Amino acid sequence: MGVKITIIGAGSAVFSINLIKDICVNPNFDGSEVCLMDVDERRLNGIYGLCKRYIEQDARDLKLEKTMDREEALKGADFVLDVALDYGHARLREGWEVAKELGYNFGGSLHIMHDEAFWVNFFQLRLMEDIYLDMQRLCPNAWMLMVANPVQAGVTYLCRKYPGAKIIGMCHGGYRALELFSILGLDRKDCSYECSGVNHFVFMNTFKYKGQDGFPIIEKWLAEGKNIELLKNAKPNQISKYGKYGPKAIDIYRKYGVFPIGDTASTGGGAWGWWYDTDDVKERFMDDPASWWDRYFKTLDARVKNRWEKIEDPNVDVKALFGSVASDEPMIPTIEGLAFDVEHKVIVNILNTGSFVPGIPTDYECECWAMVNGSGVHGLAMTPQPKAVIAQTYRDRIAPVEMELEAFRTGRKDLLVLLVLMDPWTRSLDQAEKLVDRILDMPCNAEMKKYFVN
Numbered sequence: 001m002g003v004k005i006t007i008i009g010a011g012s013a014v015f016s017i018n019l020i021k022d023i024c025v026n027p028n029f030d031g032s033e034v035c036l037m038d039v040d041e042r043r044l045n046g047i048y049g050l051c052k053r054y055i056e057q058d059a060r061d062l063k064l065e066k067t068m069d070r071e072e073a074l075k076g077a078d079f080v081l082d083v084a085l086d087y088g089h090a091r092l093r094e095g096w097e098v099a100k101e102l103g104y105n106f107g108g109s110l111h112i113m114h115d116e117a118f119w120v121n122f123f124q125l126r127l128m129e130d131i132y133l134d135m136q137r138l139c140p141n142a143w144m145l146m147v148a149n150p151v152q153a154g155v156t157y158l159c160r161k162y163p164g165a166k167i168i169g170m171c172h173g174g175y176r177a178l179e180l181f182s183i184l185g186l187d188r189k190d191c192s193y194e195c196s197g198v199n200h201f202v203f204m205n206t207f208k209y210k211g212q213d214g215f216p217i218i219e220k221w222l223a224e225g226k227n228i229e230l231l232k233n234a235k236p237n238q239i240s241k242y243g244k245y246g247p248k249a250i251d252i253y254r255k256y257g258v259f260p261i262g263d264t265a266s267t268g269g270g271a272w273g274w275w276y277d278t279d280d281v282k283e284r285f286m287d288d289p290a291s292w293w294d295r296y297f298k299t300l301d302a303r304v305k306n307r308w309e310k311i312e313d314p315n316v317d318v319k320a321l322f323g324s325v326a327s328d329e330p331m332i333p334t335i336e337g338l339a340f341d342v343e344h345k346v347i348v349n350i351l352n353t354g355s356f357v358p359g360i361p362t363d364y365e366c367e368c369w370a371m372v373n374g375s376g377v378h379g380l381a382m383t384p385q386p387k388a389v390i391a392q393t394y395r396d397r398i399a400p401v402e403m404e405l406e407a408f409r410t411g412r413k414d415l416l417v418l419l420v421l422m423d424p425w426t427r428s429l430d431q432a433e434k435l436v437d438r439i440l441d442m443p444c445n446a447e448m449k450k451y452f453v454n
Contacts (some may be wrong), residue, residue: 002032003339006077008070008131009084009148010036011043019081020051021322024058024333028340029332037073038084044068046311057319058329070131071315075137082131083147088125089297089392091444096118098438102431106268106289107216108159110200110425111400112435113289114268116150118404118419120438122448124409128154132165144168145331145336151349152199153401155365157408159351166379174202174367175243175328180261183230183245184221186214191318193259196357196368196382197389199349201397203258205383218259222250231232231286236295243267243292247285256389272332332371342376348372350379357382359390364398374413413440413452423453 005023010016016036023029034049038044050068056060067073074080083388092115099112110116128146131307135142143166145387146154151169159165172197187207193214194206207214221227227245234242249265251419265273269287308407310316326332333344350356356379358367369380385393399420407415413436420432 002029003078003335004033004035004076005079005081005335006035006037006073007081007083008037008073008076009082010039010066011040011047012083013148017054017084017318017322018329019055019331020062020064020326023062023325024055024060025324025326025331027298027337027387028336028342029308030250031060034067035067035073037067037070039068041068041449044443051304056391058324059093070134071138073096074131074134074142077135077139077142078339079143080131080135080139081145081147081313081331082128084127084131085148086127087120092117092120092367093176093297094384094442094444095439098116098442099435102435102438103427104423104425104435105274105277106293107287108425109274109400111392111404112423112425116153116200118407118416119445119448120152121404123409124148124150125157127163128158132162133157133166142166143168143335145334146349147171147331150199150401152305152365153399153405155199155349155351156363156401157405159365160194160363169199169365169367170331171262171336171347171349171367172201172329173200173264174347175330176206176262176335177207178328179241180245180259183242184217184450186217192293194383195347196366197264197385198357198360198365198393198397200263200431201366201393202261202264202367203256203389205258205385205386207259221307228286236299236337239292240296240299241265243286248273248287250275252442255387256392258386258389262347268296334377337377338374343371344367345371345380345449346372346376348379350377352379354379354381356380358385360393361398390402407452411451411453413454416452 002201007016022087023360026061036048044066052064055064095117096113104111104112111118132144139327146169148312151171155169155289158167177193177195181188192208193204194292195202195204197203209217230242231246252260252265276287277289315357330346334346336342348370349365352360352362353365355362356368358364368382371378403419416436417432420426
């Protein structure tokens with residue numbers, strides 16, 4: 001028997017088609033329904049047409065629907081994927097320009113010069129809660145898979161406020177270890193690893209290759225300078241990928257003894273270490289977040305333009321374009337496990353209720369391995385991270401998110417100021433207050449300004 005999967009924010013030129021592909025190559029989903037929902041009619045129609053062509057080419061028994069009405073999309077859903085960005089990149093970057101004028105720089109906290117800026121997160125958290133409350137009215141037994149950021153704050157906030165909420169945060173960051181294994185020339189079938197922490201701040205602390213400790217393989221690769229060679233020879237569109245193995249990541253690995261994975265040490269500033277981006281050392285660590293973000297948006301714009309040219313070309317062979325092999329995304333295996341009792345081991349973002357990641361608060365989000373099957377999501381006990389890593393996790397991730405959530409919960413503007421004061425680029429109370437005031441004065445943030453009062 002099939003299930004209904006609703007995708008909120010389905011207008012992504014890549015994400016939705018990958019989900020459709022993962023469903024199509026899995027016969028357990030025969031007879032299922034996928035409902036695409038987006039508020040942008042052009043994007044919705046384009047993605048719907050592309051997905052429909054893929055399904056028809058694959059000759060799968062899969063029903064595809066589209067709607068701009070969220071309530072209609074949620075009715076009867078078994079699984080709801082929230083991939084929606086309520087706050088576009090243009091507004092994010094407008095806020096960045098304000099922050100830069102006031103002395104803020106990349107490489108600080110994720111709450112200002114990064115894509116989880118506090119003015120973005122306000123609208124995202126509000127949307128996440130609205131979707132969840134609609135689900136309680138329209139599909140109360142459905143699972144919510146939270147893919148849109150901020151996953152860390154969103155999972156913590158909603159699962160605390162609504163005990164027993166069937167919410168799973170999903171992120172592919174922990175799976176970037178597979179990328180490292182590929183770069184090392186290893187077959188992933190021979191590799192096993194643990195990667196845990198909190199979202200966007202995860203570390204690989206165990207790695208085995210053919211049952212033996214795999215870290216000597218990494219050490220040999222580093223000793224031969226292969227990581228620097230990789231980065232120096234990278235094309236502009238590869239810097240994001242290979243920068244995660246550059247001098248900053250290796251310095252973190254040397255200091256703490258565990259390997260930072262995914263966005264933890266990305267060249268976009270990541271979740272770690274403003275000191276790597278100060279003028280006296282940034283060249284040595286080959287870390288230039290401003291250039292990275294500039295390339296990121298240019299590459300993203302070019303990729304989206306290219307995708308839309310293909311989406312709107314009725315002659316494109318969509319199966320040849322997107323392939324017929326399942327992606328590494330964890331969403332569909334997670335749904336398969338819950339819906340059809342096909343057990344999968346996946347990386348999830350859930351409350352740390354079982355102390356799955358030692359040292360992280362039990363009422364806070366953690367990222368860990370879990371077994372997913374028909375009886376639910378069962379977090380697995382992770383190998384403890386070094387105490388120094390846990391301490392840094394509190395400083396750079398948990399403390400700011402807790403401050404942000406308290407500001408969001410209470411509507412207190414002074415707590416937003418305290419959040420800004422946590423950023424390492426803040427030099428005075430006056431600077432922090434000016435940033436909050438100017439962000440709230442942006443016309444696009446009018447609703448936010450009404451919400452936050454002293």
